Amino acid sequence: MEHLINTKVQEIEVSGIRKFYNLVSHIDDVISLTIGQPDFKTPxxxxxxxxxxxxxxxxxxxxxxxxxxxxxxxxxxxxxxxxxxxxxxxxxxxxxxxxxxxxxxxxxxxxxxxxxxxxxxxxxxxxxxxxxxxxxxxxxxxxxxxxxxxxxxxxxxxxxxxxxxxxxxxxxxxxxxxxxxxxxxxxxxxxxxxxxxxxxxxxxxxxxxxxxxxxxxxxxxxxxxxxxxxxxxxxxxxxxxxxxxxxxxxxxxxxxxxxxxxxxxxxxxxxxxxxxTTGIDDAIPMKKEYIIRRDYVYNRLTAMGLQVVKPDGAFYFFVKIPEFIQLNSFDFALEMVHQAKVAVVPGSAFSEYGEGYFRLSFACSLVSLETGLNRIENFLNTKK
CATH class of the missing domain: 3.40.640.10 (Type I PLP-dependent aspartate aminotransferase-like (Major domain))
Incomplete structure (x- = not known):
C-alpha cells in the first residue's frame, strides 16, 4: 500500500539531525555535543x-x-x-x-x-x-x-x-x-x-x-x-x-x-x-551560563585553528571542517563518533549549504564541553 502514500510525503526525508542521532545513540561513552535543547531543568x-x-x-x-x-x-x-x-x-x-x-x-x-x-x-x-x-x-x-x-x-x-x-x-x-x-x-x-x-x-x-x-x-x-x-x-x-x-x-x-x-x-x-508572569526573567541565569560556555568554546575552537563565526545568540557553533579532512560532513561526524567518542551534527543536516561544516552545541556542562573539545582536538591532530 505504500505506493498510495501522498507523493509529497514520500519525497521528504527524516531530519538529518534525527537520522544521525539514531545512528550513533547506541554507542557507549560518547560525549554528545548535538543537543538542541537547554540542559537546565524547567523552573x-x-x-x-x-x-x-x-x-x-x-x-x-x-x-x-x-x-x-x-x-x-x-x-x-x-x-x-x-x-x-x-x-x-x-x-x-x-x-x-x-x-x-x-x-x-x-x-x-x-x-x-x-x-x-x-x-x-x-x-x-x-x-x-x-x-x-x-x-x-x-x-x-x-x-x-x-x-x-x-x-x-x-x-x-x-x-x-x-x-x-x-x-x-x-x-x-x-x-x-x-x-x-x-x-x-x-x-x-x-x-x-x-x-x-x-x-x-x-x-x-x-x-x-x-x-x-x-x-x-x-x-x-x-x-x-x-x-x-x-x-x-x-x-x-x-x-x-x-x-x-x-x-x-x-x-x-x-x-x-x-x-x-x-x-x-x-x-x-x-x-x-x-x-x-512569575518567570518572565527565567532565561537570565541560563543566558549568563551560556555566555561563559560560548566564550570557552570559541577560545578552544579558534586555538585549534578552526574557522568559526562567534555566535551572538542561541547555543550553537557552526564550524568549518578543516581542509585536510577529506570527508563529507556526515562521514566526518560518523568517524569522529567512532574514533573520538564525541558526537556533533553534520552540517549537511542544515541544507546543502551546510555541507563542509558541523554543528556543535554548548547546551551542556563545561565539564562535558572540555572533555568533548579535548577529544575533538586529539582527533584532528591524528588527521594532520
Missing part, C-alpha cells in the same frame, strides 16, 4: 503550576487560541521584552510548540507553486512543510556573508512567485542574529511588496552581545512572529509556542490550528502562564 514554579492544573482538574479543551490569561501574558511579554504590540483577543495563538506554529502558518499562507526564500544553512524543519504545501523552497547561500541573511542577499531571489521570506534569528545552526539596521533595510524594501515574513524568534531570549530586535517592530502588517518557551524556559517537552500576527492573518491561521490540534494542552498552558 520549579513552572512545574508547580502544571501540577496544580492537574490537581484542579484543568484538563479539558480550552479556547482554540489558548486561555485568555495566557494570551494576555504572551502579549505583555513581547511588549515588555521587544516593544511589540499585539491584541490578546485577536493577534496571538497558543500553539503546540513552535513547530506547529510554523506548520500552520505555512499551510495558511502558501499555495501551489509559490516560493519561500530561506537562508542556507538553516534548521531543517521548514523545507519539508513548504514542499508538502506544494510550494518551492529557495535557499540563499549565506556562507560567504558571515552567515548573515541581509537584504543584498535576499533581493536577487525575489520573483513574482515569492510568497514568504523566512528570517530565523538568532539562527540554528549558526547562532547569528541580525542588527537593527539590517532588519530595517529588509522591512523598508518589503513595505510595498506583497510578501510575508515568517520571523522564527524561538531563541529571542538567548542573545548575548545585543538585545533581540524583531522585524515586526518595523513591518508588523506583513510579519508572522513565531516564538515559544522551549528555549527560554527549558520547556521543550511542554510544547508551548506562540504565533503573533495582525488579526486579518491570525483569523485564518486559527482555522488551520483548530482543525489540526483543537488547542494546546490545557495543563501546559497553565505552566506557560507561570513562565511568562
Amino acid at each position: 520549579e514554579h513552572v512545574k508547580q503550576a502544571g501540577m496544580q492544573a492537574i490537581e484542579e482538574n484543568f484538563t479539558s479543551y480550552t479556547h482554540n487560541a489558548g486561555i485568555s490569561e495566557l494570551r494576555k501574558a504572551a502579549c505583555d511579554f513581547v511588549a515588555k521584552k521587544y516593544n511589540l504590540s499585539y491584541e490578546p483577543d485577536s493577534e496571538v495563538i497558543v500553539t503546540v510548540g513552535a513547530s506547529e506554529a510554523i506548520d500552520i502558518t505555512f499551510r495558511t499562507i502558501l499555495a501551489e507553486g509559490t516560493e519561500v526564500i530561506l537562508p542556507g544553512p538553516i534548521y531543517p524543519g521548514y523545507e519539508p512543510i513548504i514542499r508538502m504545501c506544494g510550494a518551492v523552497p529557495v535557499h540563499v547561500d549565506i556562507r560567504n556573508n558571515h552567515f548573515r541573511f541581509t537584504l543584498d542577499m535576499i533581493k536577487p531571489y525575489i520573483t513574482d512567485k515569492t510568497r514568504c521570506i523566512v528570517l530565523p534569528y538568532p539562527s540554528n545552526p549558526t547562532g547569528v542574529s541580525l542588527t537593527e539596521t539590517e532588519l530595517k533595510e529588509i522591512a523598508d524594501y518589503l513595505k510595498e511588496r506583497e510578501i510575508f515574513v515568517l520571523a522564527d524568534e524561538i531563541y529571542s531570549e538567548l542573545t548575548y552581545d545585543q538585545s533581540h530586535i524583531s522585524i515586526a517592530s518595523f513591518l508588523k502588517e506583513k510579519t508572522i512572529v513565531i516564538n515559544g518557551l522551549s528555549k527560554s524556559h527549558s520547556m521543550t517537552g511542554w510544547r508551548i509556542g506562540f504565533i503573533y500576527a495582525p488579526k486579518d492573518i491570525t483569523k485564518h491561521i486559527l482555522k488551520v490550528h483548530q482543525y489540526n490540534v483543537s488547542c494546546a494542552t490545557s495543563i501546559a498552558q497553565k505552566a506557560a502562564l507561570a513562565a511568562l
